Amino acid sequence: MSDANADPPRERPSEDGDHTSADYAEGSPVWTDSEPLLRVRGLETHYPITRGFLRREVGRVRAVDGIDFEIGRGEVLGLVGESGSGKTTAAHSILRLEEPTAGEVVFDGESVTDLTGADLRSFRRRAQLVVQDPNEAFNPRLTVGEAVAEPLSLHGMSDESRRRAIVADVLERVGLSADDADRYPHEFSGGEKQRISIARALVCNPDLIVADEPTSALDARVQSDVLALLEDIRREHDISILFISHDLDVVRLFCDRVAVMYLGEIVEQGAIDDVLDSPAHPYTRVLMNSVPSLDPTDRTFESPLTDSIPDPSDPPSGCRFHTRCPELIPPPDLTVSGETWRRLAAFRFTVETGELPSAVDPTTGTDVGASAVRAAFDLPAELDDPDLDRHVQSAVDSLASGDVDAATQELATALPTICERAVPERSTHRGRPVSCHRYDDDRDAEPIPWRGEGL
Ligand SMILES: Nc1ncnc2c1ncn2[C@@H]1O[C@H](COP(=O)(O)OP(=O)(O)OP(=O)(O)O)[C@@H](O)[C@H]1O
Numbered sequence: 091m092s093d094a095n096a097d098p099p100r101e102r103p104s105e106d107g108d109h110t111s112a113d114y115a116e117g118s119p120v121w122t123d124s125e126p127l128l129r130v131r132g133l134e135t136h137y138p139i140t141r142g143f144l145r146r147e148v149g150r151v152r153a154v155d156g157i158d159f160e161i162g163r164g165e166v167l168g169l170v171g172e173s174g175s176g177k178t179t180a181a182h183s184i185l186r187l188e189e190p191t192a193g194e195v196v197f198d199g200e201s202v203t204d205l206t207g208a209d210l211r212s213f214r215r216r217a218q219l220v221v222q223d224p225n226e227a228f229n230p231r232l233t234v235g236e237a238v239a240e241p242l243s244l245h246g247m248s249d250e251s252r253r254r255a256i257v258a259d260v261l262e263r264v265g266l267s268a269d270d271a272d273r274y275p276h277e278f279s280g281g282e283k284q285r286i287s288i289a290r291a292l293v294c295n296p297d298l299i300v301a302d303e304p305t306s307a308l309d310a311r312v313q314s315d316v317l318a319l320l321e322d323i324r325r326e327h328d329i330s331i332l333f334i335s336h337d338l339d340v341v342r343l344f345c346d347r348v349a350v351m352y353l354g355e356i357v358e359q360g361a362i363d364d365v366l367d368s369p370a371h372p373y374t375r376v377l378m379n380s381v382p383s384l385d386p387t388d389r390t391f392e393s394p395l396t397d398s399i400p401d402p403s404d405p406p407s408g409c410r411f412h413t414r415c416p417e418l419i420p421p422p423d424l425t426v427s428g429e430t431w432r433r434l435a436a437f438r439f440t441v442e443t444g445e446l447p448s449a450v451d452p453t454t455g456t457d458v459g460a461s462a463v464r465a466a467f468d469l470p471a472e473l474d475d476p477d478l479d480r481h482v483q484s485a486v487d488s489l490a491s492g493d494v495d496a497a498t499q500e501l502a503t504a505l506p507t508i509c510e511r512a513v514p515e516r517s518t519h520r521g522r523p524v525s526c527h528r529y530d531d532d533r534d535a536e537p538i539p540w541r542g543e544g545l
Pocket residue numbers: 137151152153171172173174175176177178179180402
């Protein structure tokens with residue numbers, strides 16, 4: 091990078107860049123060594139759902155629904171979650187590529203929420219986006235040099251020879267050659283194109299890079315090259331990175347801290363090893379279990395009760411993860427075993443979400459017997475609690491006769507849970523924030539140890 095473009099070195103938050111739960115004040119992830127570069131508070135982005143000629147609003151997709159996090163200077167924060175959890179919307183809202191509906195984003199001490207004109211352009215110079223698919227990032231008619239120089243022109247650098255010098259420098263920094271400036275994007279491989287995207291993000295000497303699944307479209311070998319490049323850039327230039335990914339292995343390698351997002355909310359966040367070595371939130375555990383374990387006998391934790399993520403325009407009540415949570419809290423007077431409760435809960439929410447196995451799906455037109463329903467959901471022939479057994483039998487009979495609504499009602503009455511009734515407070519577990527009723531102060535159920543670990 092040319093001297094003219096260089097900023098003074100910034101203070102790193104700690105000597106080695108490793109952060110532990112001790113860096114955060116209790117209950118909220120407050121960066122204590124210095125002011126964070128980015129502070130996100132109560133950020134909300136809802137998309138209106140409109141109908142009819144007059145585009146009347148009939149609902150809202152709550153893509154991002156009140157998230158809080160911070161990124162320190164030179165720090166990499168991973169944002170993880172399934173497809174549809176709101177990661178990209180969060181990233182675009184922070185960069186003001188999407189207008190948030192509420193909340194605040196503070197960048198280097200200044201609120202970006204109301205920035206306009208030159209101030210907004212300056213923020214956009216300092217906070218750059220790298221997208222997943224580098225093929226979408228380039229105009230095929232521009233040379234690599236023109237594409238990489240574009241942000242410089244946009245931000246008012248009119249001197250062409252200076253632009254060329256900066257582009258040559260930045261291309262070399264990402265492992266390409268200055269001569270590549272005269273070639274076209276289609277002449278490069280996927281990994282090289284992602285390097286060019288990173289060069290374009292770097293050319294304005296940013297303080298923050300938001301990298302949205304930057305390696306997911308690349309094959310494994312190229313992925314590690316691109317990650318190594320990002321790591322070098324972060325170390326050499328003290329750039330902060332918001333790293334969006336659904337790959338926990340990559341996140342563990344690359345990030346200092348991680349925030350776990352589900353259906354528009356952050357359910358848990360903390361230092362990377364703290365969260366991934368002893369995940370507290372049941373959703374984080376489900377994500378961890380979806381990473382193939384090297385030990386095939388290591389099946390301590392169960393898969394989610396139901397498969398697909400609910401619709402963010404109609405999120406579940408209480409804890410949004412309750413319809414899928416393998417650690418759902420049973421009613422206090424329930425007498426059946428934990429395993430039976432889990433099967434009953436899976437039965438309840440599978441019926442409620444309508445994701446019925448085809449053998450018992452009334453819409454397929456086949457006759458369904460009560461025994462087929464019990465077999466499909468692995469329900470015991472009889473429960474010890476006669477009252478509960480009556481309700482479950484009634485739900486089984488309703489489903490067998492095709493009355494899904496009646497089965498849903500019956501199961502909701504028989505199998506209530508605090509998790510659907512109340513929104514969990516943000517509690518503190520080992521110094522990091524977790525939103526789950528198992529960590530409430532006046533808890534209805536104890537947390538479950540992770541893979542045999544004490545809590
Ligand atoms: N412009 C839009 N209008 C309406 N709904 C939207 C819009 N953009 C995103 N959504 C919805 O918002 C929710 C969150 O989407 P988002 O792309 O942010 O999630 P994500 O976690 O980044 O998923 P992915 O990894 O698949 O990109 C999804 O249900 C999506 O369908």
